[in-house]
Amino acid sequence: MGIVVAVRVLGIHSSPRKYGNSFKMLWVALRAAQRAGAETEYINLYDLSIGPCLACYSDHFLNCRYPKEAGECPLRGRDDYSLVAEKLLSSDAVIFSTPVYWFMVSGVLKNLFDRMTSLENMVYHVGRSLLDGKVAGVLAAGEEAGAATALSWAVFTLVNMGFHVPAWGTAYYHGRGDVLDDKQAVSDAYNVGVNVVRLVKLLRGGEEANKPWYRFLSDDEYRSLVEEARKVATEMENRQRRERPWLR
Amino acid sequence: MGIVVAVRVLGIHSSPRKYGNSFKMLWVALRAAQRAGAETEYINLYDLSIGPCLACYSDHFLNCRYPKEAGECPLRGRDDYSLVAEKLLSSDAVIFSTPVYWFMVSGVLKNLFDRMTSLENMVYHVGRSLLDGKVAGVLAAGEEAGAATALSWAVFTLVNMGFHVPAWGTAYYHGRGDVLDDKQAVSDAYNVGVNVVRLVKLLRGGEEANKPWYRFLSDDEYRSLVEEARKVATEMENRQRRERPWLR
Amino acid sequence: MGIVVAVRVLGIHSSPRKYGNSFKMLWVALRAAQRAGAETEYINLYDLSIGPCLACYSDHFLNCRYPKEAGECPLRGRDDYSLVAEKLLSSDAVIFSTPVYWFMVSGVLKNLFDRMTSLENMVYHVGRSLLDGKVAGVLAAGEEAGAATALSWAVFTLVNMGFHVPAWGTAYYHGRGDVLDDKQAVSDAYNVGVNVVRLVKLLRGGEEANKPWYRFLSDDEYRSLVEEARKVATEMENRQRRERPWLR
Amino acid sequence: MGIVVAVRVLGIHSSPRKYGNSFKMLWVALRAAQRAGAETEYINLYDLSIGPCLACYSDHFLNCRYPKEAGECPLRGRDDYSLVAEKLLSSDAVIFSTPVYWFMVSGVLKNLFDRMTSLENMVYHVGRSLLDGKVAGVLAAGEEAGAATALSWAVFTLVNMGFHVPAWGTAYYHGRGDVLDDKQAVSDAYNVGVNVVRLVKLLRGGEEANKPWYRFLSDDEYRSLVEEARKVATEMENRQRRERPWLR
Numbered sequence: 001m002g003i004v005v006a007v008r009v010l011g012i013h014s015s016p017r018k019y020g021n022s023f024k025m026l027w028v029a030l031r032a033a034q035r036a037g038a039e040t041e042y043i044n045l046y047d048l049s050i051g052p053c054l055a056c057y058s059d060h061f062l063n064c065r066y067p068k069e070a071g072e073c074p075l076r077g078r079d080d081y082s083l084v085a086e087k088l089l090s091s092d093a094v095i096f097s098t099p100v101y102w103f104m105v106s107g108v109l110k111n112l113f114d115r116m117t118s119l120e121n122m123v124y125h126v127g128r129s130l131l132d133g134k135v136a137g138v139l140a141a142g143e144e145a146g147a148a149t150a151l152s153w154a155v156f157t158l159v160n161m162g163f164h165v166p167a168w169g170t171a172y173y174h175g176r177g178d179v180l181d182d183k184q185a186v187s188d189a190y191n192v193g194v195n196v197v198r199l200v201k202l203l204r205g206g207e208e209a210n211k212p213w214y215r216f217l218s219d220d221e222y223r224s225l226v227e228e229a230r231k232v233a234t235e236m237e238n239r240q241r242r243e244r245p246w247l248r
Numbered sequence: 249m250g251i252v253v254a255v256r257v258l259g260i261h262s263s264p265r266k267y268g269n270s271f272k273m274l275w276v277a278l279r280a281a282q283r284a285g286a287e288t289e290y291i292n293l294y295d296l297s298i299g300p301c302l303a304c305y306s307d308h309f310l311n312c313r314y315p316k317e318a319g320e321c322p323l324r325g326r327d328d329y330s331l332v333a334e335k336l337l338s339s340d341a342v343i344f345s346t347p348v349y350w351f352m353v354s355g356v357l358k359n360l361f362d363r364m365t366s367l368e369n370m371v372y373h374v375g376r377s378l379l380d381g382k383v384a385g386v387l388a389a390g391e392e393a394g395a396a397t398a399l400s401w402a403v404f405t406l407v408n409m410g411f412h413v414p415a416w417g418t419a420y421y422h423g424r425g426d427v428l429d430d431k432q433a434v435s436d437a438y439n440v441g442v443n444v445v446r447l448v449k450l451l452r453g454g455e456e457a458n459k460p461w462y463r464f465l466s467d468d469e470y471r472s473l474v475e476e477a478r479k480v481a482t483e484m485e486n487r488q489r490r491e492r493p494w495l496r
Numbered sequence: 497m498g499i500v501v502a503v504r505v506l507g508i509h510s511s512p513r514k515y516g517n518s519f520k521m522l523w524v525a526l527r528a529a530q531r532a533g534a535e536t537e538y539i540n541l542y543d544l545s546i547g548p549c550l551a552c553y554s555d556h557f558l559n560c561r562y563p564k565e566a567g568e569c570p571l572r573g574r575d576d577y578s579l580v581a582e583k584l585l586s587s588d589a590v591i592f593s594t595p596v597y598w599f600m601v602s603g604v605l606k607n608l609f610d611r612m613t614s615l616e617n618m619v620y621h622v623g624r625s626l627l628d629g630k631v632a633g634v635l636a637a638g639e640e641a642g643a644a645t646a647l648s649w650a651v652f653t654l655v656n657m658g659f660h661v662p663a664w665g666t667a668y669y670h671g672r673g674d675v676l677d678d679k680q681a682v683s684d685a686y687n688v689g690v691n692v693v694r695l696v697k698l699l700r701g702g703e704e705a706n707k708p709w710y711r712f713l714s715d716d717e718y719r720s721l722v723e724e725a726r727k728v729a730t731e732m733e734n735r736q737r738r739e740r741p742w743l744r
Numbered sequence: 745m746g747i748v749v750a751v752r753v754l755g756i757h758s759s760p761r762k763y764g765n766s767f768k769m770l771w772v773a774l775r776a777a778q779r780a781g782a783e784t785e786y787i788n789l790y791d792l793s794i795g796p797c798l799a800c801y802s803d804h805f806l807n808c809r810y811p812k813e814a815g816e817c818p819l820r821g822r823d824d825y826s827l828v829a830e831k832l833l834s835s836d837a838v839i840f841s842t843p844v845y846w847f848m849v850s851g852v853l854k855n856l857f858d859r860m861t862s863l864e865n866m867v868y869h870v871g872r873s874l875l876d877g878k879v880a881g882v883l884a885a886g887e888e889a890g891a892a893t894a895l896s897w898a899v900f901t902l903v904n905m906g907f908h909v910p911a912w913g914t915a916y917y918h919g920r921g922d923v924l925d926d927k928q929a930v931s932d933a934y935n936v937g938v939n940v941v942r943l944v945k946l947l948r949g950g951e952e953a954n955k956p957w958y959r960f961l962s963d964d965e966y967r968s969l970v971e972e973a974r975k976v977a978t979e980m981e982n983r984q985r986r987e988r989p990w991l992r
Binding site for chain 3: 054056059060062063074103145146147148149151152172174175244246247248
């Protein structure tokens with residue numbers, strides 16, 4: 001008889017106002033996650049100090065790694081990043097919630113994402129992003145425009161770190177009122193919480209899900225694939241070029 | 249003994265150049281999907297005529313629906329949209345591939361997305377987006393910048409139509425060369441193809457996956473949820489306000 | 497005694513609903529432009545047929561040019577693009593107004609921008625974008641999020657075609673109501689209209705303004721510039737590398 | 745005889761690598777600005793400590809102001825923001841240069857923009873953004889995609905703070921090489937430097953330019969404008985509704 005391990009959902013809040021609309025949305029999403037069976041945890045980035053990334057990666061892509069061993073990252077031990085990183089690593093799903101400042105996520109959340117490179121970049125050291133296969137949701141609240149810009153950027157970035165994003169995995173509120181008065185926005189946030197948990201559970205259902213979600217092609221695979229692709233594309237080009245005689 | 253139904257992956261290409269980099273990436277992704285066990289289909293939007301959305305929705309949100317019955321959409325039968333819509337409906341996963349024109353998807357793909365509102369908007373008519381629970385991947389190729397802008401927008405939009413986006417579910421190439429010479433980009437496109445199929449299979453593994461991925465809260469649920477959220481937020485505010493005495 | 501030529505402002509509307517919020521905002525901006533002394537013209541892209549770009553440019557960058565002479569663009573004479581292009585060419589400023597569909601400009605506006613490549617690309621044929629030095633403003637209205645995404649994309653693209661964008665040169669409305677009830681949004685649209693005219697007038701004030709706003713560097717200029725830049729950067733690197741001993 | 749005041753251009757670099765591609769682009773742009781007659785200054789945000797915005801504005805829009813007098817901003821004197829703000833205020837043009845981290849500007853630049861709210865928000869205190877009428881250019885360099893996303897966001901935000909953005913006022917480089925080997929990118933950065941200076945000079949040419957670029961409408965102006973707009977829109981709607989009989 002297997003032991004059922006609860007789904008762990010981490011809520012990361014990135015507003016200095018711990019009572020505002022982005023907080024309320026995160027609260028709703030975490031409550032929904034609990035009802036869907038998850039254990040949840042809340043942290044607020046303004047309670048921590050996370051310095052800006054030093055971009056060692058840009059000097060050499062192997063410079064950057066998550067500091068399991070002392071000395072790997074020059075910032076290791078100099079701020080609270082490791083604390084957040086450990087929480088990310090032990091979570092199945094993460095729900096980020098941000099206020100919208102100038103049409104984008106808050107500066108502290110941008111700094112965190114920049115630093116999370118050290119987790120993603122492990123794909124070059126150990127063959128797998130340390131975030132690979134986790135599930136993410138994102139929430140944004142702002143008085144003015146920009147929620148979509150912030151959410152688009154966040155979702156795309158998370159997918160590029162190795163997170164899955166479930167259907168309806170984002171929610172936003174824009175307006176000067178209280179998000180809790182907006183049933184649509186509350187429903188949306190609720191669905192984010194439910195859906196990250198549902199997706200984690202489904203991913204657990206198959207052995208397949210435990211394999212890395214990114215695999216580098218071998219040189220042989222690459223070569224044979226490309227050879228075939230070239231042939232097809234050339235055929236397509238030859239055929240279509242005849243219909244486009246004006247081209248150089 | 250159950251019948252195994254193959255995963256169906258639809259590749260939608262939106263470039264007039266049927267032999268260019270966005271084609272090659274889509275070919276690689278579809279080949280990968282085939283190897284992962286899927287049946288694939290390729291269509292090119294430049295072979296079809298899809299007119300711009302008339303935005304009936306903006307006059308009343310119930311105006312817009314997918315034309316199961318004659319007369320619902322004023323454009324029904326006047327262009328090729330229904331053809332694409334039917335293919336979308338019968339697919340488990342969709343891989344969109346676009347050239348990057350002015351830092352964004354091509355105009356024909358934007359037009360298709362605008363029209364897909366009729367599928368998503370069925371959530372208001374039948375309680376479920378007709379795209380709910382499907383899986384999407386997106387590919388982009390361009391000589392200059394803009395792939396990330398295009399992909400961010402596309403991924404966020406698809407999640408808001410009800411698609412899941414798997415880890416590493418996007419890939420891009422930027423440069424003036426041949427994408428097939430870029431092993432990273434080919435690997436990335438390959439993983440998009442594999443991952444949409446893997447996610448479809450995992451989603452099939454559970455009964456849970458067959459339920460809609462969006463559920464409107466009942467009024468009672470909404471009320472009790474909001475009541476609790478308000479209490480928590482007020483407490484948070486009272487506590488934090490004391491630390492921010494400079495605020496009005 | 498010089499002849500004062502009126503500032504000509506073209507308003508391009510890209511909504512099928514010629515009475516909606518994006519229309520109202522454009523009307524306000526054009527009225528403001530008139531009050532600032534401009535002659536204005538309004539066109540709606542839904543009254544025209546503008547086909548998608550064929551991307552001949554991607555086969556060779558000299559393929560694409562604005563069809564002064566027959567035969568240059570394979571679409572010449574096959575749709576209404578030339579009509580819009582001529583209006584763009586004879587305007588000093590252009591104000592684009594778009595509804596927000598899926599967090600972005602409407603498909604018809606994206607198609608127009610794609611086609612405007614033929615005007616911009618003349619920089620390679622005659623040394624100057626045919627849009628170089630004109631002034632642009634952009635308006636967006638939508639029920640849900642996405643105005644900022646649409647406007648960011650549009651403004652950045654226009655700057656890359658050769659348009660100046662004045663301070664406060666964009667305005668948006670998001671909400672389900674009537675933009676005319678929102679004084680902030682009306683003020684914003686009004687300022688867009690005034691500011692494009694003000695900037696045109698100031699640009700006319702100097703001879704300098706008539707010179708192209710993009711100039712390719714000569715090979716000599718490029719070489720000497722780069723030589724010096726390299727020296728400075730190498731010095732910077734040598735100095736800073738000593739402070740980052742952990743780097744490879 | 746008037747005294748000619750030199751155009752002052754501030755270059756703000758936001759990379760920890762003071763010798764990388766974003767540095768080189770900024771150097772080229774500043775050299776171009778010097779050749780166009782400007783005095784230039786370079787600062788690097790990694791040499792300063794600028795904490796995240798506390799979003800007092802969101803509690804009440806009058807909470808946020810630039811700290812001319814002690815006590816206005818709770819962060820006043822606690823970090824180096826005032827130093828940058830003073831440099832911004834005494835500049836005619838600002839060129840921002842950023843590395844691309846996760847398809848967006850670096851975290852330190854996002855933090856600076858968030859804090860610049862205090863300058864822009866003075867529009868509510870003194871009727872004019874303290875950045876109103878200045879000129880901005882933006883540069884971005886990254887190995888992978890995202891330059892366009894970063895630049896779009898930055899340009900749109902700057903226009904919304906009151907900056908003018910000149911034609912070709914942005915430049916980017918993407919690739920793993922040295923930007924100085926890319927003549928197009930060097931030319932682009934050069935033009936950014938020249939164009940911000942040219943625009944400042946033209947703006948100085950007219951008295952008109954010295955007036956604020958944003959003006960709130962009076963209630964009377966608003967009312968009469970809206971009345972007329974409503975009439976026109978209603979007419980348009982009545983006319984067009986007849987052509988769209990399928991609408992509710």
